[in-house]
Amino acid sequence: MIVELENVSKSYENQGVIASRDVLKEINFSLKAGDSISIVGPSGSGKSTLLNILGTLDQPTNGIVKIKENDIQQYSEKQLAEIRNQHIGFIFQLHHLLPQLSLIENVLVPTIPISDKNYKKIALDRAMSLLESVGLADKIHQRPGQMSGGECQRATVVRALINEPELILADEPTGSLDQDSAEQLGELLSEINRKQNVAMVAVTHSLDLAKKMDSIYKLDYGKLTKIND
């Protein structure tokens, strides 16, 4: 299994005059290589919280999160960062490309924490190849500000793939794109899932994108229910 959630719950303590609330209630599911799921649900239903817990950016209040069979609860911040760097790829709603870097440099940012020089060379080749595959080979020296939203989001996908992760987590990846770009990105993610045997979780409001995944889950009032196969 790439990722496994056992009875994961998340609640937020009261803050000032706001009362405490349960965001996730005893979530159980697992993903193996090549699996892809989409999670849908109304705003504030806890979709992003679930994704963050999967991505080790947040910790559950209760339950166990296993990544590659390992319970990550005891991991240090450094170890969690390593997992995010080498086993997980993130795609956010906003592309969050760094404005100070060119496209190719942005894509290579995840390779910075890895000190192996040979790996950096290989990563550069891979970046070029991936950018070519998403149609951005001619824009490698452009800055994010010079590119369209769709191009930026595709670049984000390449950045997420650069360290060959086993798991891709996408948080509303098409949320800020026009319909054509959203369609293209959905295809791209689906293709990556198929061709590269990568497990994928996409949190989305878009039914089109959700349908491109193997399974669709609905998160409502903290409960996760599968609504198709």
Add this chain to the structure above:
Amino acid sequence: MAIFKFILRSFWYFRKQHLAVLAGTIISTAVLTGALIVGDSVKFSLRQIVDARLGSTKFALQTGERFVRSELSNDISNDLKIKTAPLLHLNCIAINSESNLRINKAQIYGVDQNFWQLSNKTLPDLNDDEIIVSENVAEKLDLKINDEILLRVENANVIPLNAPFAKESDPSVSFRVIIKEIANDQNLGRFGLKNIQSAPYNIFISRDYLAKKLEVEGLSNVIIASNNLNNDLTSDDINYSFEKVWKLKDAGLLIRELEDDFEILSDRIFIDNPITESINKNFKENESILTYLVNSLRLNNRETPYSFVSAASSKYLNRSLAKNEIIINQWLADDIVAKKGDTLELDYYIIGPLRTLEEKTNNFIVKDILPTQGGIFDRNLMPLFPGLADAGSCSEWDTGIPIDLDRIRDKDEKYWDEYKGTPKAFITIESGLELWQNKYGNYTSVRLNKNISNLDSLKKGIISVLDPKDLNLFFLPVQAEAIRAASSGVDFGELFLSMSFFVIVAGILLTVLIYSLNTESRNAETGILSGLGFHKKKIIKIRFIENIITVLIGGIIGALFGILYNRGIMHALNNVWQDIVRTNMLSIYIKHSTLLIGTFSGIVISLLSIYLVTRKKLQQPIIGLIRNGSMISKKINIRENHLYKILAILSYVIVALVVIYSLLTSLDQNANLILSVSSLFLLGSILWLNLLFNNSKFKHSNSLGFNQLAFKNAAKNKGRSLAIIALLSLGTFTIIITGANRKTFYESENKRESGTGGFQFWAETTLPILNDLNSEEGKNKYNLTDEPELEHVNFVQIHQLDGDDASCLNLNQINNPKILGLNPEELNNRKSFSFARLLDNINKIEPWLELNKTYGKNIIPAYADQTVITWGLMKNVGDTLIYLNEKGEELYIVLAGGLQASIFQGSILIADKHFSKHFPSVSGSKTILVDSKSKEKTSEILSSYLRNYGIELTQTSERLSQFYSVTNTYLTVFMFLGGLGVIIGTIGLGIVLLRNILERKSEIALLLSLGFSKLKIIKLIVIENIILLLIGLKIGIGAALIGILPSLLSESFNIPSLYVIALVLIITISGLLWIYLSTRFSIKSNLIVSLRNE
């Protein structure tokens, strides 16, 4: 991708943000480095002054009121193979007769070529009527080479002027001389043995000529010495050599060869007690005799005037004698018709302070009558009183006591012709000591039987048992002491660091604020990096390295600006702030190590700020950073809120209690306490504000006014708002407190409890005033009797032992300041001056009388200005200073109390009775306090009649204001730099404002879309920021008003209100300007675009 490439890209992309961090780093580094260089420069300059002052002089023997052979210098030089020079050093008055310009406190040095050679200087040989003057003398008297100058030099007296029967000679010797050369600082023009940075007025003259003029040929009172070739000579070595080569003459002794005895006499008449004690101890067969001049020997109505009476032991008298018995000679018996068993009356004078004479009478029973001369009645027993011993007849007598020539009969003249000063009577030595022993010595001669030795052996024998230290004669390592004093004095580095505190804080605050804002604007980037697998340490490292470039550049530029800052301060110190340093000899000295330390400190402070801010920002949840890129409000801890509330209330309660307590007891005595709690008020207010900001976030109300909205907006970025308020309030607080502490005079100088003691003048004379100016006799001596104006003038005459000036006018650290001996009763009766601190056991109602006490053998109490104790001496009340008295004994002076700022600043005050006991040779008074109702007339009379004594009258208020000017200048510097810091701090206000507005573009755009006019939005923003400005000012002013409450309620309070108001206004205007500029700048941009983008 390499990490450094990433860092460089980021650095370049965010270069504008880095520029602001750069500015902050430059400011703090520049001020830090500049202040440190000021410290080095002042130390270096003081060290240079030491070199200019001493040349190659390493050691000096200063004999005080004694004299040694000039030849002693050669003897030591030959013994140690070092360069030495004998000097004759005296005070003098220098006058340019043509222009009537004069210098009352000039120093005259009788020198020879040895003096110049000692420091490898080649100045011309001086003929008798030639002098070399220092540059400042030539300047002040407006004289040049070959001009004539009139000198009035203090008379050199081998016999202390206050000693019994000391001849009253002219106090000064005047002569005209020609200026042959003007000595600059490189040619010892600044020569002086006192540790002070200000230049003395020096005059150099041929030593032989000066000695001849003063009738002290062959004598000197200073010997200076250089080091040996190996540069390893110690003061022990030179003192050992001194002890080896010194002679009887150096101790003021001479030996007279009598028929059966050798007689040891002193050129000071009375032999110093340590000498007689040593001789008594080491030579068994000796006879100590005391001979005194009595006014009359009387039996019934018959009396013999002016006769010598000796006191000797039974052994010398060859018979036992009771204490109340007397042996008289036949001449006296015949004169007053006395026989054995008669009771004689013996009248004699006792000399008190300021040559006051008290006639006393004692009765003695005639035990025996012996032949007029021969046997024990020896004419050699008369001491060598100048004016007596050499008088041809009684009418030629010239003594320190009044001689009524009418009383002298022909038979007395005949006795003088025939028997000279042969004593007419003998009493026991015990009685003699009881009656006539005095602080100068107990005996007038010591006789040793010739059988014990020959003259040469005796001389050697005596000198071998004497120790020069017993006469307070020893070489001091003056150069080492001067270097110590120069290097451990006021640390201007520390001083300017603390005075630049606000500028440094402003620089750091700017760095932190700007960097913090920059980091917040890059929150999303931080979140993404975390999401992409960069752990926290890595992100801190990246940010750290990215900023190192900026900070390093900032540090280097800052250090260079530091040099400029230093130049500015040094220029100010040499000119407008010269009151602090009292010299214009300060030069800039830049040490590489200081530059490095300054740069390094500036860099470290900035990097530390950056590290702490980055670390703090990374404590926020990553996902929050990624999602909205802005700060997520810190969770408010209810407990923490309660704690703030309790602390704030507690602060206010303490402040209230202290103020009430002080109002009920004494505001003055609790001034420091009130000042402390005023800062507590400031702290409490900021805590309270923190609480209000926290609460405003959750306070629900059904209506929302402009002010409420503005306050809520200010609370949104609580940290930024509080930082601005804290800086503004602290700055305002400091400026007002500093302003209120400036010392001023407003009719308070006439009060006796003030620092003037209620005296109008502080008078200093170059030549000592030997008599009591309050007495008729004293007035008569100085021709003051014809001035009715002086009838109501009261003089307090003070003895003075020269020492270093420990006032704030001296930058050196002083160990043994000048001692003033005064009459405690006089000040006690007047209730003059006030005390800042007293030892617990001292009577607080009559503290002056404490000075009369003795705490043990050679342990006496003393007072000094509290500022002198704290800063000049770096001591506390209760600490002890160690001096050597004239007997070479250690004198422990306990600092029993500290005076409020007074005219005595720079000196140690002891009772005159202790002064006379321990420093008997110091004659007369050179410091006089004058209490007069008619200032102008008194000043005119005293200046005129005591002109030849070099009198300088200073109004006490002027003297005090001179000391105050130092404090005030420091306060001005502090206010100036503090104000500068706060003004820089208001730039922070502008930056925060700009940032807030930029962050809230969409909010502002929304308000526009909701129908708010631009004017209203500007109003909202301005109110929001004026709230910060006003709260800061209010808290600062409030705390300051509490702090200065004792001054506010005092009658004499005066604050340089214009100065303070101007500074507070500048801060306010500067703050308003930044608010206006930022608001205008942000509103100008197209806000609707922002809304559309959202």
